Amino acid sequence: MPELPEVECVRRSLSWVIGERITSVDIRRPDVVTGDCSPNGLLRGQCVVGLRRHGKQLALVSEKGTVVVHLGMTGTLLTVQHGHEGWQQDRHVHLRWRTGKGACVIFRDPRRFGGVWALKDESALSDHWRLLGPDALTITTGQLIPRLGATRQPIKSALLDQRVLAGVGNIYAVEALHRAGIHPMSVSRHLDARDVQRLARILHHILREAIRAGGTTLRDYTDSLGVKGGYALRHRVYGRGGLPCKKCKTPLADIRLAGRSTVYCGSCQVLL
DNA sequence: CGACTCTCCTGCTGGC
């Protein structure tokens, strides 16, 4: 499931598209698109000049329009080389961009929690991303302190709230809280400056480490070239409910918080 | 207004 590291790996693996012109766009499911879902709205005829990421969102920027892709849970952007037409039988492929050289980018999303926004230009992108908090990879302690201080939400819920900071999903939230020794039910504004600093450092560290490993593949995730991520091997708590904590051997608790499974160590992680 | 819970969607898993 794509969180910040996976989206960043998709972005990097898609860099070949920069400088390419989109010659045609196939729209199989217009309902995954918000905004102008015509081929022109989706960059037909435009040259891709950049790929930008904020949190879990990826933007294909052209001279004119910009397309933002959100991968949701099961979404992928895949590079398909000319001659490999197997995707045509795949009912989960919703969009396809064809480039001048014949290579394509396809948007595939079985569960359709993801989606695509067609925006007029890069200033519309700024507006779109203004709703999100600072990117989790670069957020500073100084930015995080007032944002966590403003809410009584449990810290786990706050980390998942994209308006607080952008890019953290369930996996990296539970991993970061375990390494920081903070109980997921801790009230966000009870964290003191040192707690927040430690949490920010750990988030940066984990996210960078995960990007280096190619992201987390639980089952399906790959980057745009089909490469799986190796970071799942490094998970210490996610998916390990009931198993011994890797630090202290206490069986890990598995509860539901903010509607999602939340694994933590009742011994290592302090309730604040 | 803030903090919950519900809903969307499909594929895999586990129990009978």
Place this chain on the structure above:
DNA sequence: TGCCAGCAGGAGAGTC
């Protein structure tokens, strides 16, 4: 072996 309920999850909508 086959069927189906249950579960997974991000984020926006709805509720209290």
